[in-house]
Amino acid sequence: MTATQLGRIQLLIMQVLWDKKRATAREITDAISEREEIAHSTVQTLLRGLEEKGAVDHAAEGRTFLFFPLVEEQQFKESATRDLVERVFGGDAANLMAHLLNDKKVSRKEIDQIRDMINNKRSKK
Secondary structure: OOHHHOOHHHHHHHHHHHHHOOEOHHHHHHHHHOOOOOOHHHHHHHHHHHHHOOOEEEEEEOOEEEEEEOOOHHHHHHHHHHHHHHHHHOOOHHHHHHHHHHHOOOOHHHHHHHHHHHHHHHHOO
């Protein structure tokens, strides 16, 4: 599974599973519904799609399915970031950073955090 294969709601489902480790379709629906309204049948359909993509699997406990992620959150973030940098910014991470700093309101605190990360990265080389 590559990062670009997840839609917005599928990513919300994955975030619930990464947080909870295991959850029923109803628990996933309830968690997403705290942010936005979603039909339980939609979650069930998207879970089947995520299983087909190899992102999640389930275990039966009686008549209930417990879903769990097969892809780690960090692995997904790394893949999604690489894909974004390659496809949108031509492989140039500096262009991504420039875009974020120029086109998004970035707080002084966030700029300081970015500066600290860069300095830490430099000192480790």
